[in-house]
Amino acid sequence: xxxxxxxxxxxxxxxxxxxxxxxxxxxxxxxxxxxxxxxxxxxxxxxxxxxxxxxxxxxxxxxxxxxxxxxxxxxxxxxxxxxxxxxxxxxxxxxxxxxxxxxxxxxxxxxxxxxxxxxxxxxxxxxxxxxxxxxxxxxxxxxxxxxxxxxxxxxxxxxxxxxxxxxxxxxxxxxxxxxxxxxxxxxxxxxxxxxxxxxxxxxxxxxxxxxxxxxxxxxxxxxxxxxxxxxxxxxxxxxxxxxxxxxxxxxx
Amino acid sequence: xxxxxxxxxxxxxxxxxxxxxxxxxxxxxxxxxxxxxxxxxxxxxxxxxxxxxxxxxxxxxxxxxxxxxxxxxxxxxxxxxxxxxxxxxxxxxxxxxxxxxxxxxxxxxxxxxxxxxxxxxxxxxxxxxxxxxxxxxxxxxxxx
Numbered sequence: 158x159x160x161x162x163x164x165x166x167x168x169x170x171x172x173x174x175x176x177x178x179x180x181x182x183x184x185x186x187x188x189x190x191x192x193x194x195x196x197x198x199x200x201x202x203x204x205x206x207x208x209x210x211x212x213x214x215x216x217x218x219x220x221x222x223x224x225x226x227x228x229x230x231x232x233x234x235x236x237x238x239x240x241x242x243x244x245x246x247x248x249x250x251x252x253x254x255x256x257x258x259x260x261x262x263x264x265x266x267x268x269x270x271x272x273x274x275x276x277x278x279x280x281x282x283x284x285x286x287x288x289x290x291x292x293x294x295x296x297x298x299x300x301x302x303x304x305x306x307x308x309x310x311x312x313x314x315x316x317x318x319x320x321x322x323x324x325x326x327x328x329x330x331x332x333x334x335x336x337x338x339x340x341x342x343x344x345x346x347x348x349x350x351x352x353x354x355x356x357x358x359x360x361x362x363x364x365x366x367x368x369x370x371x372x373x374x375x376x377x378x379x380x381x382x383x384x385x386x387x388x389x390x391x392x393x394x395x396x397x398x399x400x401x402x403x404x405x406x407x408x409x
Numbered sequence: 410x411x412x413x414x415x416x417x418x419x420x421x422x423x424x425x426x427x428x429x430x431x432x433x434x435x436x437x438x439x440x441x442x443x444x445x446x447x448x449x450x451x452x453x454x455x456x457x458x459x460x461x462x463x464x465x466x467x468x469x470x471x472x473x474x475x476x477x478x479x480x481x482x483x484x485x486x487x488x489x490x491x492x493x494x495x496x497x498x499x500x501x502x503x504x505x506x507x508x509x510x511x512x513x514x515x516x517x518x519x520x521x522x523x524x525x526x527x528x529x530x531x532x533x534x535x536x537x538x539x540x541x542x543x544x545x546x547x548x549x550x551x552x553x
Contacts, residue, residue, distance in 0.1 A: 185414065242428055265418045275416070317512045330429065332436060335418035354512070379503050380436040381524050382429040390515025395523035402506025 173199040176251055178209050180221055181262040184271045193260070194218065200251045206259060207235050207246035210273070222272035230388055233324030237273050238262040243326040243386045264329040279338075280325050283345035287367055289352060292360025311356040318351035318396050320389040327383035327393050339372040343383035343393035346374055350396035353403060365404055374401055432524055435532040439496055442489035449486050480550040488543035492535050499531035 178198045183191040196217055198209045207225055214221050223246075226232040230248040239249055239261055251259060267275035293305070327343040328334050334342055349368055353361045368374045377397050384394040402408040418425075426434045459470040473479050503509055503523075510522025 263416060265416060265422060267416055268414060269416050313514070314512055317515050320515065332423040332433070335422040336420060338415055338417065377504075378436060378439075379432075379500055380429070381432040381521065384521035384523050385429050385432075387519065387521070390517070390519030390521070392510075392512075392515070392521040392523050394521065395509045395512065398503055398509045398523065399506045399512070401504050405505050407505045407507070 173201055175199050176209070176256075177258045178213065179258060179260040180210065180213065180272065181260075182221070182272055183263070183269055185269055191262070194221075202250070202252045204251050205247055206237075206239055206244075206249045206251060206254075206261060209251060209259070210246060210261065222270065222274045224274045231322060233322035236264050236324040236326050236329065238264060238329070243329040245324060245326070245388045248388050264325055266329050266331070266334040267325060275325075277323075277325060280323065280328060280342070280344060283341050284323065284348060286341065287345045287349040287352075287364055288360055289348045291352065291355065291358050292363065293357060294359065305357040307356055314356075315351045315354040318347050318354070318391055318393075321348060321351070321391050322389055324388065326386045326388065327391075330382040330386045332380050332382065333376050333378065337372060337376060340376050341368055341373050343377070343397060346377065346400060347383075347391055347393035347396035350400040353400060361403070365400075368400070369404060374404065377401075430524070431529060431532050435496055435535070438492060438536075439500070442493040445485070445489045446493060449489075477551075480547065483550065484543045484546045487546040488539040491542040492539035495535035495538055496532065499528060499535065503528060 175197050178196045179193045180196070181191050182188075182194055196213050198212050200209060205228075207223075207228060210221065210223050211225075214223070223235065223237075225235040225247065227234070228247045230245050233245070235246040236243060237246055238244075239246065240254055240256060240259060243264055246261070261273060263269045263273050263275050267277070267279070269275055321344065323344065325344065327347070331340075331343050333340050346368060349364045352358045353364055374397060377394075379394060379398060381394045384392045387393065399408065424437050424440070426437045456470055456474075460467045474483065508525070508527050510525055513522070
């Protein structure tokens, strides 16, 4: 384990608080086990975990692998396990963790590329599998009205689920994903609901058929962990249960 | 791909109840009580099959359930049965889309509507009812 001293600034400025940032290091190509490196990082009330990791990359160890982009919880790139729970690093302030030690690890249930970066192929494949687009005989271009009209009430039925940023935190928290690699997962199921509930879409039967399989919707046991970790308030657990309501005939 | 390659949490992660609130505790208890009731069901079939050995064989086997250990096991079975039933009704209703809230534009801090008070009350009720039933069973069995 590397113990690296903190960076000290000019003596005139008050010394900021310091946390120990533990970063999981693992390269599947030549490491047999995950190791942790520790860094002492100064932080302010507004410092995010991502900023602390970037501080490490800037001053201590540039080789730490982390995926990030927007830094404002929009791109869904920086999902990781922070102090045991899946969170977005850019959306998690160190001060709200209430701990002097912050441990960051790659998301569970995703193959690791290196350190904190994971592969998203499976998530994108399952997302694609549920046909995440409007299925309609006409198109907005060919119809006379040039648009599909929709009332605010109809919009309310699915707008929450269209907030998904595909960060994968829900799949990382899901207890079924922990043991079943073939499970479609809460992200894709919530997106299936998003389009099934859309009044402009005509692909309900197609989608319900896709998820009605042994590793499909029936493997969800309503533990609700996906909804608890969602950084955008999508509530995949609700979408999945409402979707199952369609399949069981409780909804039409 | 091995578990390590896929970086799956595995059964250890699946049964860890500490990170995601009472819903994940209920998830674990539901699985444990289900497995426990399955084990009891198999044991019960074996127990009742002892009647084929005649009345003496039946009485000998039945005496096993009259011991302190037998009483404690039966009390646990009662608790598992009550919890699995009450929580099972909650989960079945939820899985049909009943009581999971209505979709709406989410506002920060994004408290999930599906994890609402009704479901939490259902979980606590299942636990409390299971505890009461177990204590009642213990009182009846040890009060003979």
